[in-house]
Amino acid sequence: MSKETVLITGASAGIGLALAEEFAANGHPLVLVARSAGKLKEIAADLRERRGVACEWIAADLSQPQAPQQLYDETVRRGLSVGILVNNAGVLWEGEFDSIALENHLGLVQVNIAAPTALAHLFLKPMLERRAGRILNIASTSAFNPVPSLATYAASKAYLMSWSEALALETRGRGVTVTAVCPGFTETAMIAPEGRKPMTLPLVPNLTPQQVARESYEACMAGRALRVNGLMNRLAIEGLRHQPFWLRRELVGLMEKWGI
Template sequence: MNKPFCGTALITGASTGIGAALAREFAGNGHDLILVARSLGKLRALADELSAQHGIQAEVIAQDLSVMDAAETLHAEVLRRGLTVDILVNNAGLLFEGPYWETPLASHQQLLQVNIGAVMALTHHFLPEMLARGQGRVLNLASTSAFQPVPYLASYAASKAFVLSFSEALAIELKGRGVTVTALCPGFTETEMIAKDGGKSMSVPLVRNMTAEEVAQEGYVACMTGRPMHVNGLANRALVTLGRLQPKVLQRWIIERVAKSGIL
């Protein structure tokens, strides 16, 4: 097991949901923070709260990661401020629910830019600096959706499959270099992202949606101990294991019927 260290964590999508919960978890464990999201007001409020509560330093950078050169701009701003990123948390993500063809192509492209493009680019910018120092952590937010096709979330699930594969490959490449990469795979989590019309959240039958705080607590431990992959929650881990043991044809048959039932 890799020995945990206390360094500065840059967290994208930090203004709400799992990102904000991760910010609180890292701050509670003594880490200085660089909080990134589109909403400057929410970031400042969170930074002030965590600085006052935990005595840590919290910088805020407003950045829209759907912009093509956002990662380069963000990296340059971090360098301009003289900051060091010891832990990169690629949490920002988008989700669009519905039939693939009914969602505008521009929305799918925006999703891929945030969920894949920004993850790749930010890792590419900050990883060499970690390697030069001989230590660092990268935490990439994947999903249990990464393990199988998910109708009506086709682009989202495919993007998370990329993040999972990308993270596990990098974890192998970086072995013995002092830097670890972790893919965190939560199931449906009670955040604004999965809220449907009428206030009901998306869910999986017989599986309780986790809270953002629960996901963040497990994610922090997985990241700091250098696990290549962690699935949040016992029920989610059981479903992922069961899915991996099923023939693909059976997996698709089950998923098709769950999707047609409308209970996702």
């Protein structure tokens, strides 16, 4: 049987690159999306050679409001039928809210919220018409609690998780599944900018992009609405979810204050 074509945003590094590798290993044709045309071209050529799958690429900057529509139009122009949309591209700014430039907050909202929303709206319609398709949204364990110094980022992931679960209910029985996955800290450049020590949580080992990609692929193909990546992350989230919200908020605040 032919496999669905997968469009992955933020596919040039980190979790996005690992997802491209995972889907390719399972025989899926790919459409890779990121800002760097040169890097995408190299990755696409490598995956074609090693994995034997069709692999196209489209350079797009999702921080620009018009980018989702332009990206969709380009897939139509090329005659590509996207069966799985993976909203992976994301931005993180760490620091107290008032110390981060307003343009950075708004750029984060554009990439983490507006772009996935627009892309899902564009690609979902033909999926529903075919009564076949999947959407995979990469959220975060930060979605479950407010996180000082990551306030806007955590809020954007909370939106992504809640929105995904609502779409999963709306599309039930219509041939389309929507999955949100929630990795904890993962060993990528996002959590260790400029060579700094990676962010960590006590007793919770950081994940690798490959671990996240493997679990995410399985959850997507199984049509699960929500998946927290990593056993220790699942245990931590379950423990927090049974606490009063005020206590969860204060615990997260103390962890940030004490640098743990």
